Amino acid sequence: METEWTTKIVETAEKNQGPFFDYLRLQSVSTQKRMIPETANYVKQLIESFGGEAKLLEDLGGHPIVYGFFKAGQNGNAEKTLLFYNHYDVQPEDPLNEWKTEPFEPTIKDDILYCRGVSDNKANFMSRLNAIQILSESEDGLPCNIKFLVEGEEEIGSPTIDLYLEKYADLFAADACIWEAGSKDNEERFTIDAGIKGIAYFDAWVDSAEVDIHSSKGAVVNNAAWRLTHALSSLRNADHQVTIDGFYELMTPPTELEQSFVEKIPFNGEKLKENYGLKQPLITEKTTWSPQAALILYPTMTISGMLSGYTGPGSKTVLPRRAQAKIDVRLVPGMDPEDVYDVIRRHWDAQGFSDIELKLITGEKAFRTDLTDPFVQTVLESARKVYGEDIVLNPNSPGTGPMHGFGEYLSVPILGSGTGWAKSGAHAPNENVRLQDFYQGIEHMIILLKDFGEKE
Amino acid sequence: METEWTTKIVETAEKNQGPFFDYLRLQSVSTQKRMIPETANYVKQLIESFGGEAKLLEDLGGHPIVYGFFKAGQNGNAEKTLLFYNHYDVQPEDPLNEWKTEPFEPTIKDDILYCRGVSDNKANFMSRLNAIQILSESEDGLPCNIKFLVEGEEEIGSPTIDLYLEKYADLFAADACIWEAGSKDNEERFTIDAGIKGIAYFDAWVDSAEVDIHSSKGAVVNNAAWRLTHALSSLRNADHQVTIDGFYELMTPPTELEQSFVEKIPFNGEKLKENYGLKQPLITEKTTWSPQAALILYPTMTISGMLSGYTGPGSKTVLPRRAQAKIDVRLVPGMDPEDVYDVIRRHWDAQGFSDIELKLITGEKAFRTDLTDPFVQTVLESARKVYGEDIVLNPNSPGTGPMHGFGEYLSVPILGSGTGWAKSGAHAPNENVRLQDFYQGIEHMIILLKDFGEKE
Numbered sequence: 058m059e060t061e062w063t064t065k066i067v068e069t070a071e072k073n074q075g076p077f078f079d080y081l082r083l084q085s086v087s088t089q090k091r092m093i094p095e096t097a098n099y100v101k102q103l104i105e106s107f108g109g110e111a112k113l114l115e116d117l118g119g120h121p122i123v124y125g126f127f128k129a130g131q132n133g134n135a136e137k138t139l140l141f142y143n144h145y146d147v148q149p150e151d152p153l154n155e156w157k158t159e160p161f162e163p164t165i166k167d168d169i170l171y172c173r174g175v176s177d178n179k180a181n182f183m184s185r186l187n188a189i190q191i192l193s194e195s196e197d198g199l200p201c202n203i204k205f206l207v208e209g210e211e212e213i214g215s216p217t218i219d220l221y222l223e224k225y226a227d228l229f230a231a232d233a234c235i236w237e238a239g240s241k242d243n244e245e246r247f248t249i250d251a252g253i254k255g256i257a258y259f260d261a262w263v264d265s266a267e268v269d270i271h272s273s274k275g276a277v278v279n280n281a282a283w284r285l286t287h288a289l290s291s292l293r294n295a296d297h298q299v300t301i302d303g304f305y306e307l308m309t310p311p312t313e314l315e316q317s318f319v320e321k322i323p324f325n326g327e328k329l330k331e332n333y334g335l336k337q338p339l340i341t342e343k344t345t346w347s348p349q350a351a352l353i354l355y356p357t358m359t360i361s362g363m364l365s366g367y368t369g370p371g372s373k374t375v376l377p378r379r380a381q382a383k384i385d386v387r388l389v390p391g392m393d394p395e396d397v398y399d400v401i402r403r404h405w406d407a408q409g410f411s412d413i414e415l416k417l418i419t420g421e422k423a424f425r426t427d428l429t430d431p432f433v434q435t436v437l438e439s440a441r442k443v444y445g446e447d448i449v450l451n452p453n454s455p456g457t458g459p460m461h462g463f464g465e466y467l468s469v470p471i472l473g474s475g476t477g478w479a480k481s482g483a484h485a486p487n488e489n490v491r492l493q494d495f496y497q498g499i500e501h502m503i504i505l506l507k508d509f510g511e512k513e
Numbered sequence: 514m515e516t517e518w519t520t521k522i523v524e525t526a527e528k529n530q531g532p533f534f535d536y537l538r539l540q541s542v543s544t545q546k547r548m549i550p551e552t553a554n555y556v557k558q559l560i561e562s563f564g565g566e567a568k569l570l571e572d573l574g575g576h577p578i579v580y581g582f583f584k585a586g587q588n589g590n591a592e593k594t595l596l597f598y599n600h601y602d603v604q605p606e607d608p609l610n611e612w613k614t615e616p617f618e619p620t621i622k623d624d625i626l627y628c629r630g631v632s633d634n635k636a637n638f639m640s641r642l643n644a645i646q647i648l649s650e651s652e653d654g655l656p657c658n659i660k661f662l663v664e665g666e667e668e669i670g671s672p673t674i675d676l677y678l679e680k681y682a683d684l685f686a687a688d689a690c691i692w693e694a695g696s697k698d699n700e701e702r703f704t705i706d707a708g709i710k711g712i713a714y715f716d717a718w719v720d721s722a723e724v725d726i727h728s729s730k731g732a733v734v735n736n737a738a739w740r741l742t743h744a745l746s747s748l749r750n751a752d753h754q755v756t757i758d759g760f761y762e763l764m765t766p767p768t769e770l771e772q773s774f775v776e777k778i779p780f781n782g783e784k785l786k787e788n789y790g791l792k793q794p795l796i797t798e799k800t801t802w803s804p805q806a807a808l809i810l811y812p813t814m815t816i817s818g819m820l821s822g823y824t825g826p827g828s829k830t831v832l833p834r835r836a837q838a839k840i841d842v843r844l845v846p847g848m849d850p851e852d853v854y855d856v857i858r859r860h861w862d863a864q865g866f867s868d869i870e871l872k873l874i875t876g877e878k879a880f881r882t883d884l885t886d887p888f889v890q891t892v893l894e895s896a897r898k899v900y901g902e903d904i905v906l907n908p909n910s911p912g913t914g915p916m917h918g919f920g921e922y923l924s925v926p927i928l929g930s931g932t933g934w935a936k937s938g939a940h941a942p943n944e945n946v947r948l949q950d951f952y953q954g955i956e957h958m959i960i961l962l963k964d965f966g967e968k969e
Contacts, residue, residue, distance in 0.1 A: 088825070088826065088827035088828060088829060089825070089826070089827070148829060148830075148831075149823070149825065149829055151823075151825075152725070155724075212830075213827055213828060214828065254729065256830070258828040258830065264792055265791065265792055265793045266789045266790050266791050266792060266793075267789060267790025267791075267792075268611075268789055268790065268938065268941050268942065268943075269608070269611075269940065269941040269942065270789055270940075270941060271912065271939050271940045271941070272813070272815045272817055272841040272843070272940075273710065273808075273813070273843055273910070273911040273912040273913065274785075274789075274808075274911065275813040275814070275815035275841065275843065276796075276797075276804070276807035276808045276811065276813045276843065276911055277782075277785070277795045277796060277797050277804045277807050277808060278785070278789065278791060278793075278795065278796065279753070279791075279793035279794065279795070279796050280815060280816060282816035282817075282818070282819050282838075283749065283753075283815075283816055284793065285819075286742055286745045286746050286816065286819075287746055287751055289742045290742050290743055290746035293739065295743055295865070297735070297739075326733075329730075329733070329734070333722045333723060333724055333726055333730075333734065334722050334723025334724065335721065335722050335734060335735075336720055336721055336722060336723075336868065337721045337722075337734075337735035337740065337868065338735065339733045339734065339735070340732075340733060340734065340735050341732075341733050348732075348733045351732040351733050352729075352730075352732045352733060355732065357728070357729070357731040357732045358731070359728045359731035359736060359739075359832055360736060360738035360739055360742065360821065360822070360833070361728055361738075361822050361823055361828075361829060361830060361831050361832065361833065362738070362821060362822035362823040362824045362829070362831075362833065363738050363741075363742075363819045363820065363821040363822065363824070363836065364819065364820055364821075364824035365816065365818060365819040365820075366816070366817050366818035366819065366839065367605070367607070367817055367818040367839055368818045368819070368820035368837070368839070369544070369545070369605065369607075370544065370545070371544035371545070371669055371874065372544060372669060372670065372714040372817075372839065372841075372874055372875050373544065373604060373605055373817060373818070373839070373940070374604075374668075374712070374714065374817060374841050374913070374940060375604075375817050375818075375940050375941070376815055376817065377816070377817065377818065380819065381824070382738075383822065383823060383824070383828065383829070385728040385731065385828075385830050387728070387729055387731065387732065409751070412792065412793065418827065418828055419828050454729070455729040455730065455732055456727065456729040457729065457830070482724065483727050484725070484726075484727045484728075484829070484830060484831055485724050485725045485726065485727070485831070486724065486725070487724075
């Protein structure tokens with residue numbers, strides 16, 4: 058679909074491809090502390106090279122946070138400020154052998170750009186900068202003030218961002234916030250999230266002995282792998298219901314209004330199965346709630362990793378001394394990560410699994426924006442101009458981010474907009490963004506900023 | 514305890530330390546096919562350098578088998594032949610970070626020799642060769658004919674040895690066989706095994722999707738790790754009883770005679786806990802049978818490895834597409850590995866786990882020697898001269914080896930004798946043998962060979 062902006066967008070994006078690709082090449086894997094200071098500095102310089110002011114905040118520990126500021130143009134509305142939240146860190150690139158391109162070498166094939174971190178969320182950040190450049194170079198200039206908060210710990214649960222938001226609430230003060238992410242769904246509908254789920258991510262492990270033992274001793278010696286297997290099994294039954302006393306009771310029950318929004322959200326299970334090559338039925342075929350409600354309104358309980366004993370080729374007849382697991386729990390409003398820890402700990406203790414160690418390594422609360430805020434309409438209307446009428450609004454996303462602190466310390470409405478699609482593969486091999494979606498993302502930002510600046 | 518042989522044994526062992534250490538340095542990890550032909554050739558040359566004939570058998574596939582032969586001396590009994598069974602392959606050395614020495618660099622500290630494979634079973638093989646050299650150099654010469662069968666696939670379940678035993682039954686024909694292994698128990702009692710358990714070792718795995726998926730989708734998408742966890746849990750309950758229909762029914766019930774031997778076997782659970790640093794109660798605190806019966810007369814069901822998703826430091830919010838496990842089942846007489854496969858497969862299918870893949874990668878049947886055979890007394894009496902009266906005879910060991918084919922094709926009584934101790938750490942980091950045990954092992958072989966040659 059050609060619009061008045063199309064030519065300018067493609068020209069500008071191509072001109073800025075060099076700095077974009079250099080940004081993608083920076084292996085900013087936060088969980089492994091790879092190239093974090095380099096990438097923070099690169100983001101600062103990038104903002105400056107697009108004409109903004111920028112500085113690094115690192116006085117409260119953690120990976121540096123980049124603050125950025127672009128002043129409204131002479132014809133713009135200097136009374137209004139939009140805050141962009143983005144993050145420069147990415148997920149690890151493993152499993153390496155499943156990548157069809159080099160994970161950190163941006164590669165375009167059939168108008169799709171592949172690279173770890175491109176969808177989540179380096180392309181989103183670049184779409185903001187391209188839009189700002191196009192508007193700055195336009196006759197009217199930038200329609201409002203723009204601030205950036207670009208952090209480097211999103212993929213490890215943003216452990217320090219609330220400290221910075223509290224201390225620097227004035228620096229980041231704004232009238233509204235556009236969140237880092239967003240994508241088209243299986244049916245190519247543009248999707249906007251007005252909140253996020255929280256997360257409680259745990260390391261669980263058990264030691265059964267000081268040494269690995271010859272497996273013939275399995276006749277008498279207990280085994281960490283068996284202990285962990287039984288302990289994990291006790292957390293969720295074969296019908297996928299969490300079986301921990303008090304777990305679901307932590308939830309603030311969804312309101313009727315929230316439920317009515319969730320009912321309108323389209324869901325295509327067949328398409329989902331096809332996109333991911335699912336070999337199992339959806340778990341919501343066995344739960345009492347719908348897939349939409351599961352994604353938006355109910356918590357999850359996921360085993361994200363397990364390791365014990367020998368896992369190489371062939372056989373090793375060993376009785377492992379240790380077994381470990383990663384447990385990822387997505388939270389809805391009302392669920393405090395510490396409370397989730399408590400109910401699991403109490404459950405295991407009561408079930409005879411007090412030998413299983415449990416550590417909360419990431420915790421974030423959920424957040425939902427008030428859907429009656431006028432900014433919601435501004436974002437929806439600007440999106441319709443780019444993406445058409447059939448737009449989806451989620452009261453919150455099934456995913457997680459550090460949104461809770463923005464609501465608490467900045468008191469802004471928060472909505473997401475991003476350049477992903479259903480097969481972007483965030484957190485998976487062959488992560489990608491379609492160039493066409495990237496151009497549309499730039500256009501959405503242009504129109505949104507203009508509309509936002511014009512409104513009282 | 515000084516004996517007539519002590520000085521000669523220590524002298525000879527020290528003289529042969531160079532070739533012994535070179536043998537230990539060969540990283541003959543069969544499951545990874547490392548240095549297998551080199552090690553087979555080295556064993557052949559070693560036998561030749563000790564004055565024997567040797568050749569490699571490899572016409573039936575698999576890793577080469579070394580045949581060795583030493584003729585009875587002029588004053589020896591050329592009518593009698595003892596066969597030594599040993600293996601030159603070893604277990605993988607991982608986990609590497611738990612070794613206190615280089616895994617494949619023989620290192621003596623406090624009269625203990627550390628190296629992967631030293632206890633299982635390179636030191637045993639060297640104890641045979643040292644004994645042969647001492648007897649050959651003695652006035653009476655070698656007291657009987659000696660044959661060796663040294664294979665290279667013991668640690669992967671000896672998949673080809675039965676083929677060789679069947680074809681080369683005449684070449685390996687003997688009157689009796691000394692098995693590769695043996696050790697002192699927790700109370701320093703020398704232990705002789707007159708049989709072995711069998712094994713069925715499985716790869717189990719499940720694929721839930723074609724790609725790893727962002728864990729927020731765990732609200733609707735099933736997860737290989739959960740599938741495998743529930744499937745594994747269904748195999749054995751928290752009281753450590755195997756819960757597979759028909760599993761225990763495969764056993765040939767133990768005879769009263771076998772049970773009476775088992776009742777005499779000492780068992781010190783506290784010592785076992787101390788040796789391995791066990792952090793869990795023994796599982797026989799919950800089973801209806803005793804620890805001795807569990808080790809000798811009942812099958813086991815062990816998870817030897819598990820792997821799924823992200824297992825590195827920190828968090829990765831992924832829903833794994835694959836989960837895999839290694840399952841190690843020790844068998845008693847009557848249990849055919851294929852039948853064990855069948856009962857697990859049927860169990861999983863009946864429980865709704867037909868998506869879990871199962872592959873038998875190693876299978877060996879159990880074997881028990883007839884304890885009324887006179888060779889049993891010869892071995893016991895010679896052992897008492899070296900190790901004292903308090904010797905333990907197990908109707909079969911809790912461990913596994915390819916003994917079944919020796920019984921079937923060579924029709925020999927088979928007893929074990931080796932140089933291990935309770936903390937030898939076979940299959941574990943810091944595998945070791947005490948030098949004093951090594952010297953005693955040589956002495957036992959000297960006396961056994963003399964007694965064996967003298968008997969009609």
